[in-house]
Amino acid sequence: MRTKPMRALATMAATITISTTALLAGTAHAAAPADLESLVDAAVTGHLRDDRIPGAAVTVVHGGRTVLAKGYGVADVRTGTPVDAERTGFFLGSLAKLFTAQSAAQLVAEGEIDARADVNDRLREVVVPDTHPGRPVTLDHLLTHTAGFDSDLVGRNRAAAEDVEPLAESLTTRRPPRVRPPGETAAYDNYAYALAGQLVAEVSGQDFPDYVDARVLRPLGMTRSTVAQPHPERIARNLARGYRPDGASGWIEDEGQYGAWSPAGPGAVSTAGDMGRWLVDQLAAGSAANRLMQRVHYRQDARLPGVGYGYEEWRSGGRTG
Incomplete structure (x- = not known):
């Protein structure tokens, strides 16, 4: 991968x-x-x-x-x-998505998150609307770009770090619509990875940057x-x-x-x-998390390359x- x-x-x-x-x-x-x-x-x-x-x-x-x-x-x-x-x-x-995928994969490997469960089961500050009843968004969907959110990046970035709003706030106020049921199509999805980071934060009880620093960067001397x-x-x-x-x-x-x-x-x-x-x-x-990241979790068609967690x-x- x-x-x-x-x-x-x-x-x-x-x-x-x-x-x-x-x-x-x-x-x-x-x-x-x-x-x-x-x-x-x-x-x-x-x-x-x-x-x-x-x-x-x-x-x-x-x-x-x-x-x-x-x-x-x-x-x-x-x-x-x-x-x-x-x-x-x-x-x-977008290389930072790999840190997000690794963080989430660690929690999956440790049994803290079920990658196939509705993310709303673990989220408290952010809620994914039930746009497609019976078709919940899962962490697996988020990490393979198959969650079904529309792509919308206009106006998201800031010139200064001091002007950046909290992650949970932006995920709620700037959420793009769900335009397709999850698991049907792979379409590059920044919102999905941002939501995966929020899930990591809420499950771990740490702010996302603190989790990444403690569990991804510092152990490798980064x-x-x-x-x-x-x-x-x-x-x-x-x-x-x-x-x-x-x-x-x-x-x-x-x-x-x-x-x-x-x-x-x-x-x-x-x-x-x-x-x-x-x-x-x-x-x-x-590590179990690294192996989980590099395994194919979604393939649109047998003739196409597969998608892992952060990888293709x-x-x-x-x-x-």
């Missing part, structure tokens, strides 16, 4: 690519670590030049360890601060990652700026990376080094990953 957003994570400021040489194992393209850095150097510098990206960071893991972690370009075009793979934080966008808004100062001061190309040679700083639906991605930050630590743990697949199958060259 592989998560679609993990192919390339792009922020307005830069690009983080999280990769693994395990995906190349047994192919003619497998590169020994000695050859890897020059291969990545050529690819990344080319992308920065062609796509006019100020900076990037790359981590490659193989054999249960990080074999390359390197920064390219600058994190701030005004100060010229270079990108550092271990220190420079980037907004994760000390420069957070889903909290505002960010802790030690993380905020090393955050890459967000830019869009402006004119022939410049950039304009952009904002809008914060939002109440943080379990779906807004506001979450990590470094390339920290994401390498997370990926090493996922590839080991040692990836097929190439006759191989499935």
